[in-house]
Amino acid sequence: MGGDHGSVLTKNGVPVAIQGIARNITDRKRAEEALHESEEKYRSLVERSHDIVFIYQGDRFIFANNRATEVTGYTKEELYGMSLADLLHEEDREIVLDLERRRAAGEGIRSLYEARIITKRGNVRYCEFSISSITYGGEHAILGALRDITLRRGTEEALKESEARYRTLVEQSHDAVFIHQDDRFVFANERTTELTGYTREELWRLNLLDIIHPQDREEVAGYLGGNDKEGSTPWVWVARIVTKEGRVRHCEFPVSNITHGGRAAMMGSVRDVTQRRQAEEELRRHRDHLEELVEERTGELRTAYEHLKMEVAERRKVEEELLRSKEKFQNLFDNALVGLYRTRISTGEIIECNTQLVSLFGYDSRDEFIAVFRSGETYVEPRTRDRLLAKLKVAGRVDNFEARFKRKDGSIFWGSLSAQIFPEEGYIEGFLIDITERKWALEALKESELRYRSLFDNMLNGFAYNKIVLDEHDRPVDFVFLEVNDSFVRFTGIRCEDLIGKAATELFPGIDRAEPNLIEIFGSVARTGEQVKFEARIAPLNRWFSISAYSPKRGFFVSIYEDITEAKSAEEALKESEGRFRTLVETMNEGLGGRDENGILVYVNQRHCDI
Known part of the structure; x- marks a missing residue:
């Protein structure tokens, strides 16, 4: 009830009565209380948001939630003394400010865009901006929400690089x-x-x-x-x-x-494989024709020398065996997929070679190749042939001797050479294989391993590769660290060389009693292959971690640790604050209660019940 327009009535100068108008303000009071409750509810939601929420008016922040301080590293007091330009990356600053100037001028500007900000520590964070214009305190202002998408952008870039790399391999x-x-x-x-x-x-x-x-x-x-x-x-x-x-x-x-x-x-x-199939078909026809010729010749000889059957048969057997052996050797030599050769020990000249060796060195004909080839001149590194000869003279043969060779056009290829020396005859026999692609593949593999090793060592999350330890009843009782990254070393405070090969119970005495579920969970992952993600407090480290685990193969598991101690501490502080508030409300001498939007009583304190 509220009073208005009151006045005093007098008689002979003495007050005798008061007259006035009474107005019922119950609805207004209820509306004010509802407004206050709504404001508190939305303020709580904004403060707990995973996105940055801010209000920007003039050239200063006038409101920022807790997430803004977490991402930027600035306190709220520091943010309230800053402009939006102070946070923006220099390459994005003018673009964003121009958008907001045009928005303030009433232009229809898109409300969602991406830009980079610089944290207090100088780190670059990619953010998604959601902006809208509001009236705050009777004046134009900007209500904004920022979502940190740095991790997503990094993942997208890595995916694009991987796709481009494999597309190049496929196209080539x-x-x-x-x-x-x-x-x-x-x-x-x-x-x-x-x-x-x-x-x-x-x-x-x-x-x-x-x-x-x-x-x-x-x-x-x-x-x-x-x-x-x-x-x-x-x-x-x-x-x-x-x-x-x-x-x-x-x-x-x-x-x-x-x-x-x-x-x-x-x-x-x-x-x-058309050429291969054609070559196979041609070889089959030649073989069939040869068999026909042999059969025909055999019949003629049988007719002509019937009276010398035994002698001719024996001689024919020897001759046919020799012919097949010679043809077989010649076919193998000519059609071998490796370069076959015989060279003089003294000069390095080619005595004999097959077409594969001619092709390896880029020549068009065997005659040209034999005429100009000198083995000592084809090595890229000087005195390579001297080293090869020294090995041959000591051991009599060499296997897989790798060296770089020059082709006719000057291009270079890697070759693997195996050879045997015949000093009395004065020549060397062997074969040569082109291993250029294998060499390139090995180099690419080394580079890939270095890249992933660098990524592994520079992860912000702790990484550990472990082997589960089982007792005689096949129950998990411990695990051994096989490999860890620098972040894991930083979390534990234990040097890498002191971690590798050691059991968890040895490094962290009492962990099997303080965290019995931890070993059981890891054991389940290592044996079933199922991935898990959970939160746990590691008592020996006095830290909270968000832990993800998966098994690359049975009996082993990978665990990834994200330090969430600060987040847990914030949760505990929030619970303590809520507890203190509840205790205060319960011990007040005034009755307090709350109703939902349907007018139903949803909360009362003890004093309200007593009343």
Whole structure:
């Protein structure tokens, strides 16, 4: 009840009465209390938000929640003395300020954009800004929410790099590589267009069966009908294709099932084996013809020398065996996939070689190669042949002697050489293999290992690779540290060399009693392969951690530790504050109660009950 317009009535100058108007203000009081409760509720939500929430007016922050201090490193008092420009990265500052000037001028500016901020420690954080205009204190202001997307951006960049790297490898492949989904090509590298004669746009409109030779389509269709088998282990088809120009090519199809765009697909590569098949067919015809000639000659000899059957038969047997042996050796020598040679010890000249060796050194004919080749001149590093000869003279042979060689055009390749010396005859025999690709692969593997080792060592989270220890009843009782990163060393305060190979109970005495579930959880992960994520307080370290664990193979597990001690401390402080508030309300001499939006009483203190 509120009073208004009151006055005093007098008689002979003496007050005798008061007159006035009374107004019922109960609804207004209830509205004020509801408004106050709503304000407290939304303030609590804003303060607990995982996003930065702020109000910006003029050129200063006039409100910022707790998350703003966590991300930026500034206190609220420091933020209230700063402008938005002070937080923005110099490369993004003018863009963002221009957007906000235009927003303040009433232009229809997008409310969601990304920009970088600089924390108090100088770290760059990628943020997603959600901005809207409001009226605050009767004046224009900006209500903003910032979400830290640094981790997401890093993951996206790593994914883009990985995709670009593998796309480059696929595009440079000597084999045709394709992805087939929903009865259509959805990806094809450059080699696929070269092999088939179709452009990529034409391939997108084709089914794989459209380029398969008609006589092979039924068999390939059967393969395609069974391509829903589980797993991604490749299997190999052999079939003919018909190019756009109508040429027939014999091909091998190593294929495997994959997931592409979230749906099942088939990835395959096509290797043109036409020349190999033609060579095999030519060899078969020659073999058949040779057998016919031998059989015919044998019949003639049998007729001509019937009276000398025994002698001729024996001689023929020797001659035929010798002929087959010679032809077999000659075929093996000429068609070997490695370079075969015989060189003079004294000069390094070629006495004999096969076509594979001629090709390795980039020559067009064997005669040209034999005429100009000197083995000592083909090594990139001087005196390499001297070192090879020294090894041969001591051991009589060498295996897998690696060196760099020069081709006719001056290009360089790596070769692996195995040889045997025949001092009395004056020559060396051996073979040479091109190992350039293997060398490049080894170098690439080393570089990849260094990159991932650097990433591993610089992770902010602690990383440990462990082996679970079981007792005689196959129950987990301990675990041993096999590998850790620098962050894990920092968390524990124990040097890396003192961690590796040691058991957890040895390094942290009492951990099996203080945290019995920890070893049990890790044991379950190592034996079942199921991933887990949980929070635990490691008593020997007096720290709280968010722990993720998975098993790369049975009996072993990887554990990743994120230090959440500060977050836990904040939770405890919040609980203590709430407890103190509840105690205060319960001990007040005034009755307090709260109703929900339907007017139902949802909370009263003890004094309210007493009243």
